[in-house]
Amino acid sequence: MNLQDKRVMVMRCERYEVNMIKTILQEGLQPWGGIEHFVKPGQRVLLKVNLLMAKKPEEVTTTHPAVVQAVTELVQAAQGQVVIGDSPGGPFTKALLQRVYRRTGMEGVANATGVELNWDFGAVERPNPEGKILKTLTLGKFIDDADVIINLPKLKTHGMTKMTGGVKNMFGAIPGLIKAEYHLNMQDINDFSNVLIDIALATAPDLTITDGIIGMEGEGPSGGKSIELNTLLISSNPFAIDVAVAELVKIKQDKIPTIKAAGERGQVALLNEIELLGTPLQELQPTEFASPDISYSAKLLERFLPNFVAQWVTRALKPKPIFDPEICIQCGDCIRSCPPQIITRMEKGVKADLDKCIRCFCCQELCPKKAVSIQRPLLGRLLFRKQK
Ligand code: SF4
Numbered sequence: 001m002n003l004q005d006k007r008v009m010v011m012r013c014e015r016y017e018v019n020m021i022k023t024i025l026q027e028g029l030q031p032w033g034g035i036e037h038f039v040k041p042g043q044r045v046l047l048k049v050n051l052l053m054a055k056k057p058e059e060v061t062t063t064h065p066a067v068v069q070a071v072t073e074l075v076q077a078a079q080g081q082v083v084i085g086d087s088p089g090g091p092f093t094k095a096l097l098q099r100v101y102r103r104t105g106m107e108g109v110a111n112a113t114g115v116e117l118n119w120d121f122g123a124v125e126r127p128n129p130e131g132k133i134l135k136t137l138t139l140g141k142f143i144d145d146a147d148v149i150i151n152l153p154k155l156k157t158h159g160m161t162k163m164t165g166g167v168k169n170m171f172g173a174i175p176g177l178i179k180a181e182y183h184l185n186m187q188d189i190n191d192f193s194n195v196l197i198d199i200a201l202a203t204a205p206d207l208t209i210t211d212g213i214i215g216m217e218g219e220g221p222s223g224g225k226s227i228e229l230n231t232l233l234i235s236s237n238p239f240a241i242d243v244a245v246a247e248l249v250k251i252k253q254d255k256i257p258t259i260k261a262a263g264e265r266g267q268v269a270l271l272n273e274i275e276l277l278g279t280p281l282q283e284l285q286p287t288e289f290a291s292p293d294i295s296y297s298a299k300l301l302e303r304f305l306p307n308f309v310a311q312w313v314t315r316a317l318k319p320k321p322i323f324d325p326e327i328c329i330q331c332g333d334c335i336r337s338c339p340p341q342i343i344t345r346m347e348k349g350v351k352a353d354l355d356k357c358i359r360c361f362c363c364q365e366l367c368p369k370k371a372v373s374i375q376r377p378l379l380g381r382l383l384f385r386k387q388k
C-alpha cells in the first residue's frame with residue numbers, strides 16, 4: 001500500500017471474460033510498471049477476495065471468479081505463488097468455507113489454475129500502536145503469512161456503511177465471529193469506520209482492484225439488485241480507489257462513513273485529491289444508482305438528548321431489520337452471526353429483540369434467502385432524507 005500514491009486507473013470492461021479482463025488489467029497496471037512492480041518471483045501472494053457468503057457469481061455478492069482468475073494468471077506470470085482467501089461472514093470453519101468456495105466459483109478458479117485456496121483457520125494477535133481504536137488486532141493467519149496482498153473488493157452498497165470497497169473489504173482479515181465482537185463493541189458508525197480504517201492500514205494491501213463490472217445497488221451487501229457498471233478500477237491506495245468508486249456511483253464522498261473518517265485521519269477523501277487515469281468516470285456513471293439510507297445521523301442527535309428521549313428517538317428514527325416468516329427457512333445463519341445474540345427461532349421464522357439490536361445488519365447481510373429487509377421508519381426518513 002502506498003498512501004502517497006493518489007492514482008486510480010479506471011477501465012471499461014463489459015464482460016466477465018478471463019482473457020479480456022487480463023488484457024485490460026495488464027494495460028491498466030502500466031503506470032505502476034505492471035504486476036511485476038507488486039509481485040516478485042517466489043512471493044506468497046494472497047488474493048483477498050470478497051466471499052461474504054455462499055452465493056453464485058451472478059448474485060453479485062462476491063468477487064467474480066473471472067476477475068479472480070485473471071489476477072491469478074497475471075500473478076502466476078510474474079512467478080508469484082497465489083493463495084485465494086477470505087474470512088466470510090459467520091464461523092470460520094472448513095464446512096462453511098467449502099460451501100463458499102464451491103458456490104462462489106473459487107473452487108473452479110483453483111482447479112483451472114492450480115493455485116491454493118486458504119484452509120488455514122488460525123489467528124494471530126498483533127500489536128497495532130498506530131491504530132486509532134484497535135491497539136491490538138486479531139488477524140487471520142492467512143493474512144499474516146502473505147508476502148503480498150492483492151485486495152479484490154466487489155463494488156456494492158451496504159446497509160451500515162453505505163458502500164463496501166477497498167477499505168471495508170479488509171474487514172475479512174478478521175477471522176470468523178471475532179468480526180461480530182468488533183461490531184458489538186463499536187456500535188457507533190464513526191467508531192466502526194475507524195476500526196475498518198485501522199484494519200486497512202494495519203493489513204496494508206499492496207494493490208487494490210475493484211470488481212465493478214456488475215455491481216450491486218439497493219439493499220447491499222447481499223440483498224440488493226445487480227447493476228451493470230462495466231468498470232474495473234486499480235490503485236495501490238485503497239482510500240483513493242474508494243473515493244473514485246463513490247464518484248462513479250454518484251454518492252457524495254462525505255456521505256460514506258469510511259471515507260469521511262479517512263479524511264479526518266489525513267487520508268485522501270475528496271475527488272480533487274486523487275489522480276484519475278484511464279476512462280473518464282463520467283463515461284461510466286450509471287443514470288441512476290440506488291444507495292441505501294444509513295442511520296448514523298440519528299446517533300449524532302442522540303448525543304444531545306436526555307436518555308429517555310434518546311431511547312424514543314432511537315426507536316422512532318432508526319432503521320430496523322424485519323424478518324419475513326414466509327421466506328425464512330430457519331437456517332440459523334442470522335442467529336449464529338448476530339453479535340448480541342438476540343435472534344431466536346419462532347414456530348415460523350425468527351424474531352429479534354429490537355431493544356437490544358445494534359443495527360449492524362449482519363442478519364440482512366448473511367441471510368441466504370433475502371428474508372431480512374431493512375425497514376426505515378417514516379419519521380426517520382422525513383428527518384434524515386436520503387442524500388447523495
Ligand atoms: S432470516 Fe434468513 S438467515 Fe435467518 S434463519 Fe431465516 S433464512 Fe436463515
Ligand code: SF4
Nearest residue numbers: 338357358360361363
Ligand atoms: S438483529 Fe440483525 S441488525 Fe440487530 S444486532 Fe442482530 S444481526 Fe445486527
